[in-house]
Amino acid sequence: MSAEIMSREAETMNWEPRFASRAAGMRTSEIRDLLRVVDQPGVTSFAGGIPDSALFPLADIRNAYQAVLADDASASRALQYSASEGDPALREWIVGYMGRKGVACEPENILITNDAQQGLEFLCKLFLSAKDTALVTAPTYLGALQAFSAYEPVYDDLRLADTNRTALSYRDAAAAAQGAVKFAYVVPDFSNPTGETLSLQARRDLLRLAGELDIPIIEDNPYTDLRYDGEDVPAIQSLDLANCGSINASRVIHCGSFSKVFTPGLRVGWICASSAIINRLILIKQASDLNSSAINQAVAVYLATQLFDEQVKKARESYRLKRDAMLNALAAYMPEGSHWTRPEGGLFVWLTLPEGFDSVSLLQKAIAEYGIAFVPGPAFFADGRLRNTLRLSFSLPDIAGIDAGIRRLAALVRSEQRL
Numbered sequence: 377m378s379a380e381i382m383s384r385e386a387e388t389m390n391w392e393p394r395f396a397s398r399a400a401g402m403r404t405s406e407i408r409d410l411l412r413v414v415d416q417p418g419v420t421s422f423a424g425g426i427p428d429s430a431l432f433p434l435a436d437i438r439n440a441y442q443a444v445l446a447d448d449a450s451a452s453r454a455l456q457y458s459a460s461e462g463d464p465a466l467r468e469w470i471v472g473y474m475g476r477k478g479v480a481c482e483p484e485n486i487l488i489t490n491d492a493q494q495g496l497e498f499l500c501k502l503f504l505s506a507k508d509t510a511l512v513t514a515p516t517y518l519g520a521l522q523a524f525s526a527y528e529p530v531y532d533d534l535r536l537a538d539t540n541r542t543a544l545s546y547r548d549a550a551a552a553a554q555g556a557v558k559f560a561y562v563v564p565d566f567s568n569p570t571g572e573t574l575s576l577q578a579r580r581d582l583l584r585l586a587g588e589l590d591i592p593i594i595e596d597n598p599y600t601d602l603r604y605d606g607e608d609v610p611a612i613q614s615l616d617l618a619n620c621g622s623i624n625a626s627r628v629i630h631c632g633s634f635s636k637v638f639t640p641g642l643r644v645g646w647i648c649a650s651s652a653i654i655n656r657l658i659l660i661k662q663a664s665d666l667n668s669s670a671i672n673q674a675v676a677v678y679l680a681t682q683l684f685d686e687q688v689k690k691a692r693e694s695y696r697l698k699r700d701a702m703l704n705a706l707a708a709y710m711p712e713g714s715h716w717t718r719p720e721g722g723l724f725v726w727l728t729l730p731e732g733f734d735s736v737s738l739l740q741k742a743i744a745e746y747g748i749a750f751v752p753g754p755a756f757f758a759d760g761r762l763r764n765t766l767r768l769s770f771s772l773p774d775i776a777g778i779d780a781g782i783r784r785l786a787a788l789v790r791s792e793q794r795l
């Protein structure tokens with residue numbers, strides 16, 4: 377080794393003290409490190425909360441790009457910078473989509489984002505100062521916690537059933553943490569990670585609580601179209617509109633996405649909200665990335681207008697079979713003492729093992745000895761609690777793989793119970 381390289385190594389910068397305080401919350405976790413080794417040959421993964429790529433409408437996507445690039449005028453629009461608020465035709469389609477969900481709105485109420493995740497990032501940038509409180513369900517979507525944590529908030533558990541928490545208790549707790557309650561965040565339909573859907577009553581209770589606290593509700597709803605049985609529950613934004621009369625008077629901010637129905641590869645989603653909020657978010661969008669990809673938005677218009685309903689039907693049929701395979705296998709193989717959710721849609725089942733189980737250490741054994749992977753439950757809590765829980769996604773393995781994988785998971789749980 378040359379003397380120069382040796383002295384460079386000796387002088388490796390210690391970057392930590394140079395980072396902003398918000399970077400302290402951006403650490404890789406024990407669980408993330410573990411999940412890095414999930415994708416190995418021979419491992420059946422129930423870990424990835426991602427759509428099945430076999431469902432991507434490949435031929436249509438190819439046709440869409442070809443159509444968008446076919447004539448010079450359309451191609452030069454698609455390959456150029458574009459408006460920060462998004463493609464007018466796409467915003468128009470989303471206005472129609474939201475209208476079908478009971479949310480009457482106009483293009484001025486829609487911002488196109490790089491999918492729901494960017495929507496979440498923009499919203500916490502808009503609302504959270506350090507030490508402010510974000511109300512989140514426990515457990516909640518891991519990616520939301522990651523986006524919010526960069527703004528150094530305090531988390532408080534949003535409880536919507538069996539609770540003695542009042543608006544005053546949330547307000548007092550936030551004041552004790554030297555901030556204010558700034559929003560409540562929920563994934564109302566087939567949530568990530570539990571697969572559960574908020575009841576109509578819980579949605580009304582949430583609206584009442586948000587009214588008492590005078591805060592916005594962030595309704596993150598990327599799974600809403602993936603319903604396999606049961607009745608639709610109205611979007612929280614539509615319930616609010618029925619009360620307050622207009623989107624511009626609503627306290628609900630809705631994040632939508634094409635990721636779960638078409639493909640996450642497009643990175644095209646949206647926020648639907650009062651125009652006062654959208655106007656501020658446009659400024660954030662300009663500073664962040666100027667605009668979402670014009671060509672991908674044009675492709676999203678093509679796909680949404682040509683085959684949205686057909687694609688939803690195809691995805692529902694396929695995932696319904698997988699959901700059933702997972703629930704049947706859990707019922708057939710899991711030993712006494714465990715219980716799990718029975719989702720009416722989405723991609724996830726939430727499994728609770730008997731007290732004393734530790735899903736984080738169980739994962740290492742599951743991968744190495746049983747050829748299966750899942751996400752340990754603590755990943756979905758701001759404070760890493762409930763170590764005896766885990767998230768199972770049924771989207772990726774085939775039916776036989778789901779059955780065999782759950783059989784192996786049950787064998788692992790049984791063998792740990794014997795220890």
Ligand SMILES: Cc1ncc(COP(=O)(O)O)c(C=O)c1O
Pocket residue numbers: 425490491492493494517519563568596598632633634635640645
């Ligand atoms: C609840 C929830 N919100 C948002 C996202 C982000 O999805 P996207 O940015 O692809 O829309 C996900 C992805 O898994 C999710 O589960």
